[in-house]
Amino acid sequence: MATVMAATAAERAVLEEEFRWLLHDEVHAVLKQLQDILKEASLRFTLPGSGTEGPAKQENFILGSCGTDQVKGVLTLQGDALSQAVSPPALRRPPCLFHPTLACQDVNLKMPRNNQLLHFAFREDKQWKLQQIQDARNHVSQAIYLLTSRDESYQFKTGAEVLKLMDAVMLQLTRARNRLTTPATLTLPEIAASGLTRMFAPALPSDLLVNVYINLNKLCLTVYQLHALQPNSTKNFRPAGGAVLHSPGAMFEWGSQRLEVSHVHKVECVIPWLNDALVYFTVSLQLCQQLKDKISVFSSYWSYRPF
Structure with missing residues (x-):
């Protein structure tokens, strides 16, 4: 023992x-x-050139999808935000410098109904903070x-x-x-009220909503095409709840109108860092x-x- x-x-x-x-x-x-x-x-999270010596340099990202060419876009990322949007030829202009933000340089949307090509970009004085x-x-x-x-x-x-x-x-x-x-789940009214849709020049048509978010290592841009439900519509109106990505057929009420998502276009790109x-x-x-x-x-x- x-x-x-x-x-x-x-x-x-x-x-x-x-x-x-x-x-x-x-x-x-x-x-x-x-x-x-x-x-x-x-x-x-700190881009090259950022710091006390001056504003952060810009990173340009081309967004696209292998499954469709309905939407194509170029976004400029400065640290944690999106800022000014310009068309591809305008990329040759001297870059506009912002605090860390996201800029929509250029988005082209081909409308399914009539193949009309819409072109829009952020206003020169606008930038979008990527809170994620x-x-x-x-x-x-x-x-x-x-x-x-x-x-x-x-x-x-x-x-x-x-x-x-x-x-x-x-x-x-x-x-x-x-x-x-x-990514945060948002209702369609929350996307409509976010202010992002109102940052573009020319102004987006009233039947479009736009959302931008980070998913893993990807920057994602979603465009929702809408159509108004007629007061005498026989469809059973069921407002959609929160989601990262809403599907066609999702319904919501905005102002005095009842709306339905007719088409959804999502494009993305990888952010290596x-x-x-x-x-x-x-x-x-x-x-x-x-x-x-x-x-x-x-x-x-x-x-x-x-x-």
């Missing part, structure tokens, strides 16, 4: 020493690794702040303290990732979870929780 107790005490001493090393050394090594990764992620990117960047900044709040001289006293920090960092990273991977950011989020979350697992495994060796 004495031999068993001695072995148990020796094992406990070894585990306690390993746990102290984990708290004092490995935790800070992981925190430093996380900081480096998230700083790289944060840089992806702004929110994701803010969550990354908050995660970095949490990590840097414990410098290398800080001594973690308990495992619970580390777990609490990792949970807080993971919450911010999960929110950042979700803002890019989970958003893909990089998503990879950084995934790697960081994995590192956080691995550290949590290492901390938690020590609890299985004691009936009480020494951390």
Whole structure:
């Protein structure tokens, strides 16, 4: 019995020493690794040329679909927003500089009914904030702040303290990732009231709605063609609920009119640096979870929780 107790005490001493090393050394090594990764992620949200030296440079993206040529467009992205729209020949003009925003450079829409070609772009004084990117960047900044709040001289006293920090960092990273991977569901009246449709020159026809959003690493542009339901229509009017992408046949009421979606056109393009950011989020979350697992495994060796 004495031999068993001695072995148990020796094992406990070894585990306690390993746990102290984990708290004092490995935790800070992981925190430093996380900081480096998230700083790289944060840089992806800052376009080349941005900073104190002047406005951010523009990135032009050509939107299209392999399944249809009904809609084609060029959007200019500056950080987290869309800004001024111009037609492709006008791209040769000196670029207009904005704060980080999205600009609709040029959209061409071929109307199915009569093959009429509509051309529209953002007004020169308009830009559209992509709140998804702004929110994701803010969550990354908050995660970095949490990590840097414990410098290398800080001594973690308990495992619970580390777990609490990792949970807080993971919450911010999960929110950042979700803002890019989970676009907001909007009703058609909410899209109509968003103001985006009223930013174009020439003004959009009253039977068109436009929505722009981020989905994973893609910038998506959706154009809804509408037709008014006649007061004597025999259709059963059922207003559509919220959705990321509404289908033809969706109905809604706007003002004094009842409207139905007749055609939906969606075009998109990949934003490479958003893909990089998503990879950084995934790697960081994995590192956080691995550290949590290492901390938690020590609890299985004691009936009480020494951390």
